[in-house]
Amino acid sequence: MSRKTAMLHPDRLLPADPAVRATARALYERVADAPIVSPHGHCEASWFAEDAPFPNAADLLITPDHYVLRMLASQGVSYEALGVPRADGSRADVDPREAFRLFAAHYHLFAGTPSRVWLDHALHVVLGVPERLGPATADAVFDHVAAQLASPAFRPRALYERFGIEVLATTDNATDTLDAHRALKALAFGRIVPTFRPDALTDPLREDFAASMQRLEEQTGENVTDWSGLLKALRARRADFARLGATATDHGVLAPVTADLPGPACQALLDKARAGTITADEAALFQAQMLTEMAAMSVEDGLVMQIHAGSRRNYAPSVFARYGRDKGYDIPATVAWADGLKPLLDRFGFEPNLRMVLYTLDETAYGRELAPLAGAFPTVLLGAPWWFFDSPEGMRRYRSQVIETAGFHNTAGFVDDTRAFLSIPARHDMARRMDAGFLAGLVAEHQIGTDEAFALIGELAGGLARRAYRTGTGQAAPGSDRATA
Amino acid sequence: MSRKTAMLHPDRLLPADPAVRATARALYERVADAPIVSPHGHCEASWFAEDAPFPNAADLLITPDHYVLRMLASQGVSYEALGVPRADGSRADVDPREAFRLFAAHYHLFAGTPSRVWLDHALHVVLGVPERLGPATADAVFDHVAAQLASPAFRPRALYERFGIEVLATTDNATDTLDAHRALKALAFGRIVPTFRPDALTDPLREDFAASMQRLEEQTGENVTDWSGLLKALRARRADFARLGATATDHGVLAPVTADLPGPACQALLDKARAGTITADEAALFQAQMLTEMAAMSVEDGLVMQIHAGSRRNYAPSVFARYGRDKGYDIPATVAWADGLKPLLDRFGFEPNLRMVLYTLDETAYGRELAPLAGAFPTVLLGAPWWFFDSPEGMRRYRSQVIETAGFHNTAGFVDDTRAFLSIPARHDMARRMDAGFLAGLVAEHQIGTDEAFALIGELAGGLARRAYRTGTGQAAPGSDRATA
Amino acid sequence: MSRKTAMLHPDRLLPADPAVRATARALYERVADAPIVSPHGHCEASWFAEDAPFPNAADLLITPDHYVLRMLASQGVSYEALGVPRADGSRADVDPREAFRLFAAHYHLFAGTPSRVWLDHALHVVLGVPERLGPATADAVFDHVAAQLASPAFRPRALYERFGIEVLATTDNATDTLDAHRALKALAFGRIVPTFRPDALTDPLREDFAASMQRLEEQTGENVTDWSGLLKALRARRADFARLGATATDHGVLAPVTADLPGPACQALLDKARAGTITADEAALFQAQMLTEMAAMSVEDGLVMQIHAGSRRNYAPSVFARYGRDKGYDIPATVAWADGLKPLLDRFGFEPNLRMVLYTLDETAYGRELAPLAGAFPTVLLGAPWWFFDSPEGMRRYRSQVIETAGFHNTAGFVDDTRAFLSIPARHDMARRMDAGFLAGLVAEHQIGTDEAFALIGELAGGLARRAYRTGTGQAAPGSDRATA
Structure with a gap:
């Protein structure tokens, strides 16, 4: 997978000291594109068996991610407002675009957290989003993701x-x-x-x-x-x-x-x-x-x-x-x-x-x-x-x-x-x-x-x-x- | 408050790496003079209601500070010799200048501790002491502090x-x-x-x-x-x-x-x-x-x-x-x-x-x-x-x-x-x-x-x-x- | 003791940042050759009373060192194969050279551990071994150590x-x-x-x-x-x-x-x-x-x-x-x-x-x-x-x-x-x-x-x-x- 994007610095997460960073960069480059060995995780086999498209940015990035949910809740965002599915299978009638706007309005909360690193990577490297997520760009990002998910290239x-x-x-x-x-x-x-x-x-x-x-x-x-x-x-x-x-x-x-x-x-x-x-x-x-x-x-x-x-x-x-x-x-x-x-x-x-x-x-x-x-x-x-x-x-x-x-x-x-x-x-x-x-x-x-x-x-x-x-x-x-x- | 003094390095406590330090310095400068919000502490309201001058360097900096007291005690200095007030309200008849000399003679113990940082700041930035505290300067520092405390500018x-x-x-x-x-x-x-x-x-x-x-x-x-x-x-x-x-x-x-x-x-x-x-x-x-x-x-x-x-x-x-x-x-x-x-x-x-x-x-x-x-x-x-x-x-x-x-x-x-x-x-x-x-x-x-x-x-x-x-x-x-x- | 050897970098273990390293190097040089004060340890007084030569590289560096033994065992090397003495005083009839080869074959396991630092120092600084230990050099190192141990200079x-x-x-x-x-x-x-x-x-x-x-x-x-x-x-x-x-x-x-x-x-x-x-x-x-x-x-x-x-x-x-x-x-x-x-x-x-x-x-x-x-x-x-x-x-x-x-x-x-x-x-x-x-x-x-x-x-x-x-x-x-x- 191409891992380059103008949105993320190529040296992100590498040590600050210039000499150490140079060595780290060389080591990272050696394995940056190595195959992914994932012997433990919680994806569903059915996603790949069925190969259905993912629904939308909110149901892809927010409601299934408990790291994201708890951070939003910790600052007073209710799970109902995000449309989180309930244990009984029901869920509030929430427009995914509205849920995504709510998420975008709180995206600053993730500064300094790994969720921010993962989400930025998913948005910019995987989904090709060309701008930073924030309140002003919520709709554009949502639409960009929707367009991508509709393409066969983004099937599981x-x-x-x-x-x-x-x-x-x-x-x-x-x-x-x-x-x-x-x-x-x-x-x-x-x-x-x-x-x-x-x-x-x-x-x-x-x-x-x-x-x-x-x-x-x-x-x-x-x-x-x-x-x-x-x-x-x-x-x-x-x-x-x-x-x-x-x-x-x-x-x-x-x-x-x-x-x-x-x-x-x-x-x-x-x-x-x-x-x-x-x-x-x-x-x-x-x-x-x-x-x-x-x-x-x-x-x-x-x-x-x-x-x-x-x-x-x-x-x-x-x-x-x-x-x-x-x-x-x-x-x-x-x-x-x-x-x-x-x-x-x-x-x-x-x-x-x-x-x-x-x-x-x-x-x-x-x-x-x-x-x-x-x-x-x-x-x-x-x-x-x-x-x-x-x-x-x-x-x-x-x-x-x-x-x-x-x-x-x-x-x-x-x-x-x-x-x-x-x-x-x-x-x-x-x-x-x-x-x-x-x-x-x-x-x-x-x-x-x-x-x-x-x-x-x-x-x-x-x-x-x-x-x-x-x-x-x-x-x-x-x-x-x-x-x- | 002016926070500059020739006694303390302006970059103290900032990261050693030059590039990181430059960013840190810029960030620090942004808030160095911001108002102090102190919503939890143990000062006494009466200090400000009465606005009496603080007594002397020993009773200002040593006897009320349990960080300082315990470190001195850990190396065998007795609370009696420092004139620490007793639970019954009495205290040893100790000349504050002598207590301060004892403190100064042990000031090297605080190397690498936050007490050292706080004390140096109080001495040099707040009280304007122009020399490093140590056995040789104990009296001069004590006198300098006494002169300052006598001035209205050092009332609570x-x-x-x-x-x-x-x-x-x-x-x-x-x-x-x-x-x-x-x-x-x-x-x-x-x-x-x-x-x-x-x-x-x-x-x-x-x-x-x-x-x-x-x-x-x-x-x-x-x-x-x-x-x-x-x-x-x-x-x-x-x-x-x-x-x-x-x-x-x-x-x-x-x-x-x-x-x-x-x-x-x-x-x-x-x-x-x-x-x-x-x-x-x-x-x-x-x-x-x-x-x-x-x-x-x-x-x-x-x-x-x-x-x-x-x-x-x-x-x-x-x-x-x-x-x-x-x-x-x-x-x-x-x-x-x-x-x-x-x-x-x-x-x-x-x-x-x-x-x-x-x-x-x-x-x-x-x-x-x-x-x-x-x-x-x-x-x-x-x-x-x-x-x-x-x-x-x-x-x-x-x-x-x-x-x-x-x-x-x-x-x-x-x-x-x-x-x-x-x-x-x-x-x-x-x-x-x-x-x-x-x-x-x-x-x-x-x-x-x-x-x-x-x-x-x-x-x-x-x-x-x-x-x-x-x-x-x-x-x-x-x-x-x-x-x- | 001369502590220089071309095999070990003179700045090893000092901080990476060049400016900090320069200070650290100066501090280290001040005490590098200071006398060793060793007020707690587990050497035997009899070694010095008897002053007998140490036996061989395996019985000097491997079998008595529980740091080394456990690491080898953790990757499946048996204590029997190393000739570790048993509680009853017996031990497997293992050629020390074979034990040392087994150790050398697993020397990569110690990367990033203090044992590696200590062993490298013992080999290169104390024993003067002129090459890195590894599977290819096991015999040469074993022989070099044997020659040293035979000399009076390596008695306790x-x-x-x-x-x-x-x-x-x-x-x-x-x-x-x-x-x-x-x-x-x-x-x-x-x-x-x-x-x-x-x-x-x-x-x-x-x-x-x-x-x-x-x-x-x-x-x-x-x-x-x-x-x-x-x-x-x-x-x-x-x-x-x-x-x-x-x-x-x-x-x-x-x-x-x-x-x-x-x-x-x-x-x-x-x-x-x-x-x-x-x-x-x-x-x-x-x-x-x-x-x-x-x-x-x-x-x-x-x-x-x-x-x-x-x-x-x-x-x-x-x-x-x-x-x-x-x-x-x-x-x-x-x-x-x-x-x-x-x-x-x-x-x-x-x-x-x-x-x-x-x-x-x-x-x-x-x-x-x-x-x-x-x-x-x-x-x-x-x-x-x-x-x-x-x-x-x-x-x-x-x-x-x-x-x-x-x-x-x-x-x-x-x-x-x-x-x-x-x-x-x-x-x-x-x-x-x-x-x-x-x-x-x-x-x-x-x-x-x-x-x-x-x-x-x-x-x-x-x-x-x-x-x-x-x-x-x-x-x-x-x-x-x-x-x-």
């Missing part, structure tokens, strides 16, 4: 090609039909793979736990009221995902607690979970045991196990009640990684076929727990700075606190983790620029040589992610994917 | 004018007579407003709780043994403060825990508190409920609610017993903001008239909890880096961890929060320099344009604080004070 | 002299015979002093607690089943250490909890500890009380009390079982300093003869608890960034979070804390370069003058450590060792 599949995506992973409930993925396979389009996310089956307190268990039983024919039947059913679904190209699972937890219980204790917890009589402590223990079971299955099938921990979901009950999940009111929590993972690591920490990638919303754990764990256990890699920390300063803190203890090769490379498809190139571009700047700083301080920096920028821009997520061959390749000299 | 009111103060808020017990504020109003001098701080009424374990309740009853004529009577009395006092210009309340707590209890439970806690039979847990619950009540009253009367959390007060019992509060032995604690505030935010988080400004001594909460809360709730703003973190590096960490998630407009601007009157210009000057440097960095990395940086420096140097504290009109102006394009 | 005593060591402290069990120290004293070689570390006597849950108590009884002739007898025995051993030059004690704890119990309660805990019936909570209380007793003895004998807190030891049970302690699987934990130390500080916080140096693996405590404590209590100094944080970025975070609150003079200077003897010059060199860079930054921002920076670099490169550890005279010198103007 065309953009996928233009973005230079090598692999794109979606994130899917364990009981998803995967119909869209099947359709894509039939089309032989691109490489869009599912990711197995069993949260609705592992957390008995979720409102959709019972229904998900029911569905799992139907899909697999296993008796999931029986502990060993449940494990069999999960194994079967994992295999279904792997057949459609999945190389990873994903586990979203508030706390990454694990357990290693004997079978009868597991059965007892399952009984209570199914009966709906489980206590909060027991539910946490069930979830902890399930994480360990997932690790056990990863040892068998080689699916890379992602753990995303520390998000206190749906903190504002009024927003959750009216608009549902993922609307900007998730607040990070402290995370006790080392204590939580110990039972799992005691059992599987040195299994050659296990690969865990850890993502945290508690940055204090970077230096204190995560880098030491990733820098010692062959099964542990540290994922990229996540969510609120997927930002220039977030990346700086991550590099500052992680690399000296874990090295580069125990990190899992960049993932964009987005449901905002148009922001994918922007996010990888930001990471590549920040990584180039970080490496240039090491070169400037003579900690590494220029030759090493050029080798490492390639790793950071794709190589590490390919190996971490085992996407190199499309096959889980146990043991064959460690760094070599 | 003259300095207030010279400093260019637009508004100065004091912090006052809820049961304060506010006589000095009344006197100032009669004098029509300046704009010095009280702040309603009810800590002695909301924490039943304080030694002055019973006496404060008694006083509240006398002042308001309400029956404060009755829960609804207590609330009425508090409302009445808030109105008294507002009539004298208050736009804010202030709440100092170790942990920002809130509660939302039914009336009978509140009455039961109050009964035990008044009877002196309340347990520590119950006292914490009482305090938590009171925070929520204060929010409810802010919804009614529009007073901005400040919460200062995380100070473990009076950590050294021997110092507290001999010298009392605020003597340098308060040690920060971890703060669980998101859990603590949830009951309050569940009830009032989207109230258009509520405004909360949060101050933390636990910096780990910036990125993990505070910026996400301020960046989502329209009622929450994040206060400036506080106390130990009101410093160049503290400001850098704050900007690095807050802005990307909350943006600039969900921060409350700078407050000097000081009882060291002579340090007020120094503190605002430091903040303006650091903000100019931060913005210049964003410009240098092409994250914002120069035009945006010039707009933002004005916000940071006064605009945000005016809006956050609703001082623009001297009136709480519900709903009218959000950022607009 | 010769290197001690060449490194310019002024004082080197070892760390020794409280019941150590100290024979090697006695031999060194007889030889009148150098200044190698023991440090009293009683962990095996203060933690009743250690496997060697009973044996250590038995040994203590034999060594001292005191009845250590009696609380006062135990204290007498500990006093006697401390005196033995002091006679051999010790100026400090060392205490390794997960949590720095202290207690101040009455005698009968202490006796009861000791009874249970000796009987092996003590619970985990009681054992923690025993350990807490022992820390306070150690402080009481330091008040008497002037030994400086070091506390190293926050290491969750032996996190991987399989590694511990097979290879024993200190093999790279210690993971930091959160540390509650202010709560933990309160009982001790309530009692001894202002004792003129007490000196405590605190080391943390929880960096969040720097600004929140440790700098405020060190910046207020005359008995508390903050130790250098430790272990994972003994690194360029770790030092930057430490300076950024500590100095503004505690000043330079409440920090204890640099300690290398290493068992890798050849890394000692590298570690001090890194610290001196980073400190020069930090001071140059303060000069560039006009926070301190150049004259102050030159005075401070001398303090940071040795003066602070000498005073903190009272090594100036070889005698604990109560009260005489505070900073003076």
